[in-house]
Amino acid sequence: MGVAEVALGRRNIYIIPSKTALGLVVIILLLFLLGVNFQNSLVYAVSFWLLALLLLNIFYTWRNLAGLVVTGVGIEPCFTGEKAVVEIALACPAKQPKFALQLAWPGQDALQVNLATTSSARVKLSHGTLHRGLFRPPRLQVSTRYPTGLALAWAYVELEVQGLVYPRPVAQTFAQTGEHSTTETEDGVEIAEGSSDFGGIRVYRPGDAPKHIHWGKYAQTGKLYTKAFVDYASHALWLDWQSLPLQGVEVRLSHLCSQVLAFHQEQRQYGLKLPGKTIAPGKGEAHKAQCLRALALYGVDDG
């Protein structure tokens, strides 16, 4: 991705008089007739003054966009069907504050921003997503009617950002056949403080989960003991594309996606196997992101 900071200017700003301007033209004509009929110099003057206002305003509206730099900063990943939140940076030359800037995608969200007191701002604008994969927002329309609403200026900006759209997480129910891989259950590395396998009893420490307290021991001794658990890497769960008894790419991906989220939620150790790509078991945010990314980009050219 290159630097895509292009200030709006002569080449990319379009401007037309608005419907309101048509109304003012009617008023100007009426006043001119009034001036003609009553041979009244000051009525002429008002009519000409408004005409001048109409013209000069075009420059003002144009200036309200000129010099503006609109950059896409990034897009937070989202799931298909959700709205992708695009962060946009706006900057304008100092001493040329911008007012009532309208940022919008046609048919999508719109936002009004002022750069009145600062010369830069970051805003978030969302856009609906339909497909899994890489989302590139369409051209952003930046428009303004400032100051009088008599003219409409607009420009289209390519944001040059892309964001991941994960599959829609939809869990399917079916007989749990091959999820737990049993072939690799020999000795694994013990991971202390795990939660899967019972590893013994130790003295209670503040902060231990109540559900792990060994109530039987408490009844016997009157003291609190905690059931300690260990995880074994070898006990990791494998999410395997091949073993899913499901039809259809998106259905499988959706299911896997929901599983990733569920396992992550349960803080379990899990790995992902996709045709052509295997992610070793792990846990935590980074691992989840890696898995989701793989799901999002399955079969998609990585841009």
Next chain:
Amino acid sequence: MDKQVTYSGMIWLLAAQLVVMLPFVFHLPFWLLPVVLFAAGWRLWVLAGGAVQPGNMTKLLLVGLGIGGLLLSGLQFPSLEAMSALLLLGFAFKSLEVIRRRDAVVVVFIGYFLVALHFLYTQTMLAGLYGAFSLVVLTGAMIGVQQVVEEFSAAQNVRFNLRLAGVILLQCLPLMVLLFVFAPRLQPLWSLPLMVDQAKTGVSDHMAPGDIEKLSQSDELAFRVTFKGERPPQDQLYWRGLVLNHFDGREWRQFDDAYDLERLKYAAAHEYAFHPENMQVLGDPVEYEAVYEKSGQPWLFTLTPALKVDGEVLQAADYRVMAAQDVQAPLLLKATSYPQSLRDVQLDPYVRQLALQLPTGGNPRSRDLAQRLRAQAGSEQAYIDKVLARFREQQFYYTLHPPTLGESDTIDGFLFTTQRGFCAHYAGSFVFLMRAAGIPARVVAGYQGGEWNAQGKYLTVHQYDAHAWAEVWQAGKGWQRVDPTAMIAPERTEQGLEAAVQAEGSFLENNHFSTRNVAWLKGLRQKLDAVQYGWQRWVLGYDGEAQMGFLQALLGELTLAKVAVLVGGLGGAIVLAWLLLLGLARRGEREALEHQLYRRFCALLAKRGVVREAGYAPGAFALQAAQALPTSAALIREFTQVYEKLCYQPDADGQAAIKRLKALLRALK
């Protein structure tokens, strides 16, 4: 997006409405203002959540009441006043239902229209300035209803919008003037009933005892005159307006019947038509331009006889010059007079008959006196001199407060009993004595003298300069002006100075006595008046003819090509000035330059393996790049610093900074 007008937008609108409507209070039914305030208050209350939006029935009822009120106020339909009143009412009630931005814009537009409409009532400089102020507020309101800048406080918003509106309109001014000067002035397309301000001021077409005294209490302006050549001496400045032929025993009128404007026009085209061939032109011409204030009457005041008169005016057998319509707006007249000419060497029988009319009875002593004196005098001239001498030698007084004369035999009463009077008394009784002796004579009403404005080199004539004098016809001499008042009071003395000071401008000696003699005050007043006169001549009086004259003086012979080149050139210059003023022509390039340099900087680093992600702040990128390329770290840091300074503190020396950036870029390669 949200198209509702916000609370602050609504307040803008209401403020603008008030500003626009205020001056109409002087011209339209007074109750309109409370109605506006009521509607505005209601609307604000609704916005504040205190009241419900008025329903359709309520609105209908209000509109009905309003129109009913207008009908009861005695407005004529259709007329300009009725139209203004209706517009104002709509303007006021509109605020009851303003909700969306589009409605608000409509209100602003109606406001623009009303500002212009007010100029049909008055076109003084003050009204012009107020109109400009109203336009600024309206434009500010238009900006204010479009958007609210949350970053600003309410007061800041108001100040900011007003300033912006003011600046925009100021920048519009040159183009407005260009259009004003060059846009073609068309003739009226149709005539609308113009019922503006029917009040009549100034000299009227009948003269009863006391009329002119009342007028002389007013220091209102009647007209201003600029002379082309030398100004005639003050005592020759008799601004002749109308001739009063008919005396009914109490009042002097133009004719035996009331003549309205249409009948006068008819008479001036037929039995009372102007015959320039009856005149023997003598002496030097006096060329002048006069601008008459709105008077609601058609009378114009000129030095007589006026020969060349520009514009749409009427002339009649008695050498009067009249406007074709009542003067409702300042009127400019260019005229050339030949004061030494002989008028009516041959006297038209109809005019003679008019000039000898007397009521059948009444005033026996005066008639008797006339017979006696005429018999004593050898000639008509001798008789005239005798009558004038009598005024001078007997105990006649000139006073602003003459005793009342009763209903009959007023001439007798004045000549033999009270002997105190104003110019009208002297002119009236003098003409009576002439006619009683068989000499054609008539009363002339107009203004005498005027105040010379040394600042602007023109003459101002006020209502207190109103005057009445007489004209006598003699064979071989034609009509000659006789001013009996000048016999009694060459300086109009009886009224003391103190009283004159008290009633500023009411005392009318030869204007040397003008009470406003405080030197600096007088200078200031004259300067102000000169500005106003300039306004009237060059702004208000700028019509098709004036435009022609101006363009010809500017361009010589007029051709379309010349005008087009001039207008195009000036228009182009204005647009260029706009671009410069708005910083569109210049600043854009400079910004591009530093951004270009920064792009080159990024491209250079990218080649060396450090790629800047989109939107990555220059500062953060510099850190990353400096870490990756320790050998160039200092250069990278400095480049970024200078670039950021340029972006965020443009007050810094831009040229030097750009140079430095270029140098650093070279060093990086």
